[in-house]
Amino acid sequence: MNVGETLKPLTVTIDLARMVAYAAASWDWFPTHYDVVAAAAAQLPRPVVDGQMFGALLARHALLGARDARVLRLSFRLQAMVFAGETVTVEGAIQTITGNRVVLQQRITCRDRVVVTGAITELQL
Amino acid sequence: MSLFTDELRSWIGREVNYAAPDPLSSSAFRYFALALDDDNPRWSAGEAPPTFICDSNQYLDSDFALRSGGHVWPLPVPNTRVLRGGHEYEFIRPPYVGDRLAVTWRIEDIKQRQSADGRELLIVVSLAIYRTVEGELLATNRETIMYQAL
Numbered sequence: 001m002n003v004g005e006t007l008k009p010l011t012v013t014i015d016l017a018r019m020v021a022y023a024a025a026s027w028d029w030f031p032t033h034y035d036v037v038a039a040a041a042a043q044l045p046r047p048v049v050d051g052q053m054f055g056a057l058l059a060r061h062a063l064l065g066a067r068d069a070r071v072l073r074l075s076f077r078l079q080a081m082v083f084a085g086e087t088v089t090v091e092g093a094i095q096t097i098t099g100n101r102v103v104l105q106q107r108i109t110c111r112d113r114v115v116v117t118g119a120i121t122e123l124q125l
Numbered sequence: 126m127s128l129f130t131d132e133l134r135s136w137i138g139r140e141v142n143y144a145a146p147d148p149l150s151s152s153a154f155r156y157f158a159l160a161l162d163d164d165n166p167r168w169s170a171g172e173a174p175p176t177f178i179c180d181s182n183q184y185l186d187s188d189f190a191l192r193s194g195g196h197v198w199p200l201p202v203p204n205t206r207v208l209r210g211g212h213e214y215e216f217i218r219p220p221y222v223g224d225r226l227a228v229t230w231r232i233e234d235i236k237q238r239q240s241a242d243g244r245e246l247l248i249v250v251s252l253a254i255y256r257t258v259e260g261e262l263l264a265t266n267r268e269t270i271m272y273q274a275l
Contacts, residue, residue: 012162021160025153027182030194042206050194051209052180053161059175060163067165070219071175077211077269 001065003094007104010061010090014049019084022053046083054078054088054116058106061090062121069123072101076119082110092119100125128247128274129237132201136232141196144258145184145226149173153183154222173220178255179212179266184226196230202247202272210248210269217262225258233267240273247272 012018020034031038032048039047059071082088092106102123108116151169157177158168168174182195190196220226234250253266 018160025157025160026180027185027191028194029192055212055214056161056174056176056180060161063165071216073215074175075213078209
C-alpha cells in the first residue's frame with residue numbers, strides 16, 4: 001500500500017430492485033426513490049437513486065482492499081443525479097498514509113457524469 | 126422574493142431528539158449489506174456497516190417518518206424541490222447488535238445562494254449525533270440539504 005496507488009474500481013448497476021431493497025434497508029421511502037409516478041410528477045425521467053446510498057458505496061469501495069479496516073471519516077458532495085437502471089463506478093487512490101491511518105480520495109461517475117466528487121475516506125488499518 | 130425569511134432564520138439552532146424503540150439487529154445489518162451487494166462477513170457477524178446508522182431511519186417510529194424519508198425539518202419553503210448536497214460522517218466506534226440508538230438532530234446553519242441557472246437555493250446544514258441510549262458517542266453526520274426554487 002503506497003501513496004498515489006490506485007484502488008481497484010467498484011462498478012454497481014443500481015436497478016429498481018436494488019433501490020427498493022436499499023429503501024427497505026434504510027427505512028427511507030422517499031417517493032421519488034422508488035415510485036415511477038412520483039418521479040414523473042417531479043419531472044424526473046425515472047426514480048432517482050437516494051444520495052445517501054453513494055456514501056455507503058464509498059465505504060464499501062474503501063474496504064475492498066482492507067476488509068478488516070475501520071472507517072473513521074467519510075465526506076462527499078453530490079454533483080449529479082443517478083436514475084434507476086444506471087451503472088456507477090467508484091474509483092479512488094491513496095492520498096496519505098500516517099502510521100495505521102490511510103486517507104483515500106474517491107469519486108463516483110456514471111457514464112460521462114461525475115456524480116460524487118471530493119470524497120475523502122479515512123481508514124484505520 | 127427571498128427564500129431566506131426571518132421565520133426561517135429562527136430555525137437555526139433548533140434541535141430534536143429521538144430514541145430508538147428497540148435495539149439494532151443482525152438481520153438489519155445483513156439486509157443493508159445485501160442491498161449494497163456487500164459480502165464483507167463483518168456485517169453478518171454483529172457489526173453494522175459503516176454508514177448504517179446514518180443511512181437507516183430505524184430509530185424513528187411513525188408512518189410520517191417512514192414515508193418522508195426519515196427525519197425532516199418542516200421548514201416553510203414552498204415551491205421548492207429538495208436536493209441532497211452531501212455528508213460529512215465521523216465514526217467513533219462501530220455500532221453492534223444490541224446497541225439502542227439515541228439521535229439528536231440540530232440545524233447548524235441556513236444560508237441562501239444562487240444556483241448555476243440563476244434560481245435561488247436555500248442551503249440547510251444539520252448535524253446528527255448518534256449515541257447509545259446509555260450516552261456513548263457512536264457517530265456524527267453533518268448533512269447538507271438544498272431547497273431549489275421552482
